[in-house]
Ligand SMILES: NC(=O)c1ccc[n+]([C@@H]2O[C@H](COP(=O)([O-])OP(=O)(O)OC[C@H]3O[C@@H](n4cnc5c(N)ncnc54)[C@H](O)[C@@H]3O)[C@@H](O)[C@H]2O)c1
Ligand SMILES: [Zn+2]
């Protein structure tokens with residue numbers, strides 16, 4: 259089959275690889291009908307996630323059709339149309355049973371790496387490096403889905419892939435970001451980052467009762483989408499002082515809840531950017547925590563920081579003083595998709611949210627490398643490019 | 648303080664079983680060259696993966712240990728280093744590690760007690776056969792298909808749902824012993840399994856030295872085996888990526 263393989267930093271190629279096969283009883287093989295890029299992939303492209311190996315198939319946000327099931331798969335049969343959670347959970351460990359699926363004890367095939375890096379290994383993720391299990395990803399014609407009964411979900415009929423594919427990753431991530439905020443009626447929620455994840459966080463914040471959402475980015479097209487599709491008030495951080503603006507907009511109080519939907523490659527300007535870039539390049543710090551720093555300062559006293567932007571290792575100049583003295587609550591994590599996906603499919607089926615507006619480009623898998631270049635450089639107003647094999 | 652539960656601290660790491668010291672630790676397969684490359688390969692694989700800083704924390708079964716233990720016991724090492732191993736006292740290497748498994752204690756114990764199950768999660772074991780109520784026969788694979796090592800072992804402690812310990816019989820390819828304790832986790836969180844695996848490197852300086860060098864690798868292997876045990880019990884399978892497609896050439 260055809261697959262998009264990582265071959266080194268910023269080196270993606272479409273290659274011919276063998277078709278996947280059932281390796282364990284609880285596996286299913288899914289024929290991919292649509293597979294999306296995600297901001298998380300950029301961390302792979304840019305080399306911030308170690309343990310990638312040349313030839314690894316990337317991609318983790320996808321929808322398709324079941325073509326084969328292992329003997330242990332109970333929920334699905336050939337022909338079922340399914341959306342699959344980007345993160346793999348076994349369903350049998352204490353964390354999965356607690357509904358904290360991305361903390362699964364068992365789905366990571368190589369826990370020894372994260373056991374050392376994080377203290378305890380977290381779940382396996384499709385197409386996301388060997389530290390996260392080394393699973394082949396979804397930018398391919400077929401994909402093997404381990405623990406299919408847990409990770410795959412039959413989709414409602416009559417809806418196109420475009421509306422459903424983001425229920426795999428961007429929507430549950432954005433929804434979890436809002437959920438972790440513990441929003442109380444009337445709360446003001448500030449969202450850093452207006453990519454697919456940020457857009458979904460904005461919609462989710464309103465679903466969960468926010469009074470007001472303020473979205474922050476620098477790309478006008480993305481801010482425009484946040485405004486039109488998400489009813490967010492918007493701030494371009496290149497044009498205004500975000501801290502001052504947020505304070506002013508909230509009557510001197512500060513946003514109640516702050517969402518980081520940017521992560522370790524946050525963009526900044528001036529001295530701060532120079533400082534972090536140098537340190538990151540030398541691998542003295544592994545993230546550029548500009549958004550985190552700003553969100554901690556911006557958040558109201560006693561407020562909540564909800565972090566779904568991905569971080570990998572060490573951060574520098576972390577404003578612990580303000581966080582501690584303002585008694586902030588930190589919530590964070592990779593998404594627990596299995597917890598949210600059934601509910602989100604209902605929301606999409608009922609037409610409350612149609613996530614297809616974050617899809618800006620529909621290309622073929624052959625155009626994978628160019629698609630990623632466009633997504634990375636955010637040219638042609640690209641928010642998310644999806645590939646059809 | 649009223650909620651303090653001392654069971655775990657009382658039970659874990661109390662008992663100890665040592666491998667016999669029969670002086671028979673030796674390996675009897677392969678040519679010198681093959682053995683040398685086995686060690687080289689194993690070192691590269693495991694050391695390349697990243698050196699462990701904390702040596703001496705791990706658990707599980709004799710399986711893999713035997714290999715390294717066996718490999719290091721083989722005289723070509725001594726040939727290669729030109730050292731004389733005669734006349735030095737031997738040391739037992741011991742690794743302990745624990746994991747919590749989200750299944751009832753009786754089930755976890757029963758799975759381990761069925762010794763034929765061990766190769767399903769101990770990747771370096773080829774086969775274990777129960778020969779009688781207490782006696783079993785073990786076959787472990789050497790890396791790179793160089794051959795196998797075999798020994799008989801006896802269960803020396805068996806407390807249903809609580810404790811299992813075994814020890815190889817004198818005259819084995821590798822003197823080794825293992826002990827596994829099964830304890831209810833506090834607050835209905837399943838079963839804590841603590842395994843202690845020990846083996847006796849061959850007598851002498853080089854044997855002990857090389858064994859120590861390989862300890863992190865051994866520790867890693869023991870941990871992997873214990874994790875596979877947990878995966879098998881909690882999910883019914885051991886997740887793998889072996890055999891999946893990639894663009895690697
Ligand atoms: N937790 C999870 O399970 C999960 C799942 C999916 C994605 N993610 C993470 O979420 C983050 C966003 O993903 P995405 O797909 O939307 O990525 P994206 O690259 O499309 O969007 C990121 C956005 O952040 C903006 N940004 C950069 N610096 C900023 C700053 N200083 N202030 C405000 N905005 C800034 C960029 O302009 C861009 O629009 C990534 O870190 C990704 O890894 C996490
Ligand atoms: Zn993602």
Ligand SMILES: [Zn+2]
Nearest residue numbers: 348351354362
């Ligand atoms: Zn799990």
